[in-house]
Amino acid sequence: MAKVRGGHPAPADAEARRSVAAVICYPSESLPQPDLVAYRAAREGWTKVDVVTMPPRDARSFTVPAGHFFRILSVEGPQVGDLNLWSASDRDERFFSGKTRALHGTHLSTGDRLWSCLLHLRPMATIIEDTLDWYGVDRWGGSVHDVIGTRCDPYTHRLLSGGDYHHCCHSNLTRALARHLDCPLDVAEPMVHDVLNVFMCTGFTRDTGQYFMKASPVRPGDFLEFFAEIDLLGALSACPGGDCSAEHSSDKATCHPIVVEVYRPQSPPRGWASPPRNGYDGGHGA
């Protein structure tokens, strides 16, 4: 059935209204800028302290102390990953995909930060290297590592197809978190949140504004590398969509593992200090 939309006549000044110049909502120049030179220098002589492999169509948790680095690495074949982050000491502080999108744009790369949710709103991690930064924005408006999708989940799948599928990223992340916390699934599930879609290539169609995906350009050896600004608990799901060239929420796509490596530097980056919680006093004008 066609969408019922439109039907209202354009006013005489429609073009003038459409021609109004756009204003960037959150000019990112006003954000404190990460010192990427200092971050990268701190990698010299670092030690790999942990390696966690996400099996295809499944997720695993990992922890990264503040001041350490972690790298999400493509191995074996093109594969998209759905990333969740929490403060290791307070799971109420979690990654805020929406505000990260508002601050940095629809797709993240080097120098962008993953911000935590309100009441905290501080950088959780800073991206310090992205081997897919050459991709840029393609002719359909597609780009890599988005904060626009949410995560594939069995509820939406049921809504659209009527069936149940248990290896969506939402379920994979729920099982991984429940295992880490040694808690029931229904305790872990509400802590799962909107993700960073690592390696996924996405955009919005220009004509209908719909969310699209296309085959990820990622190849084995590509990685996205982060610096942990606070003590982190992470979970990463190897999406059942594989490279997300055709469909997700099924067992049809070819899937591969993804690896997370954690590195301890010899000393923290020069001048770095773990950021405090946001300074707003919570008065709300009452």
Ligand SMILES: [Zn+2]
């Ligand atoms: Zn997924």
